[in-house]
């Protein structure tokens with residue numbers, strides 16, 4: 001029995017080495033051109049990882065160069081105003097990540113002499129850095145032998161082993177990740193390769209098995225179960241809510257307020273807005289904002305987020321300056337950190 005177990009472990013180890021090498025070779029020939037790969041620094045990698053959490057990689061690739069130009073070092077970001085970071089984050093969503101990034105830059109200056117830390121233990125101390133991001137930076141930026149698992153890697157491992165049931169990464173997936181990173185030639189190449197392989201070749205709906213270098217060892221390919229693995233995650237039902245945005249104008253300036261430190265669009269700016277779980281009348285909106293002049297209804301549009309569906313109605317009115325708000329001319333709005341829903345509100349206003 002013991003001999004059998006040892007033989008099985010040796011065989012699995014050999015398989016992992018061969019599979020890891022095949023994926024590494026595939027990556028070296030097929031890696032996509034991303035700017036953080038061309039200008040490869042730990043700080044650049046850290047920024048790309050923060051931006052890529054829950055944002056499409058193509059959008060990150062478009063926005064990363066501007067972020068690096070404005071904040072080429074942790075020092076530059078630590079010394080900047082948080083609003084400057086939020087401004088460059090506009091349209092990427094999940095704005096808490098921008099605030100975590102700014103706080104991370106400050107901690108790097110205060111606790112790590114201005115250098116991105118290289119080991120997982122220190123990286124996990126940074127705001128907004130979890131197990132995946134810490135492993136990604138330690139392995140890809142510093143070559144540490146740390147396994148990483150994201151949704152792409154999880155899917156690849158489940159299909160290679162024909163394992164259904166785990167809709168999201170589990171302890172099993174992390175164990176396989178450790179085995180891969182131990183077996184590969186370079187943890188930097190291997191981890192990037194696994195993520196890229198899942199994003200480009202072993203995709204959720206259309207895995208390109210005919211062109212896959214692993215098809216002779218892939219157990220789900222052999223069993224023809226690859227399209228059922230992993231089991232899809234049950235989607236949470238979106239909550240329906242109602243937002244009422246009022247564009248208040250005075251002599252070509254518009255009134256804005258800043259959102260609170262927590263929750264949706266934390267720290268971002270908006271025109272005065274009422275949020276409700278139920279529909280409100282125009283009179284109720286005016287009363288909640290203390291508006292005593294006539295308001296004009298402009299339009300209503302849907303804005304969908306991962307966890308809620310917002311019916312956003314836009315009104316406008318002309319009013320005297322009100323010290324409860326800050327007032328901005330149209331030319332200044334490009335710099336103001338606004339979530340994309342608020343950009344749509346302004347587009348409705350300016351097109352009316």
Ligand code: SF4
Pocket residue numbers: 156159160201202203207208209212213214215218219220221226
């Ligand atoms: S053979 Fe198909 S399912 Fe298996 S790893 Fe390759 S692309 Fe994915």
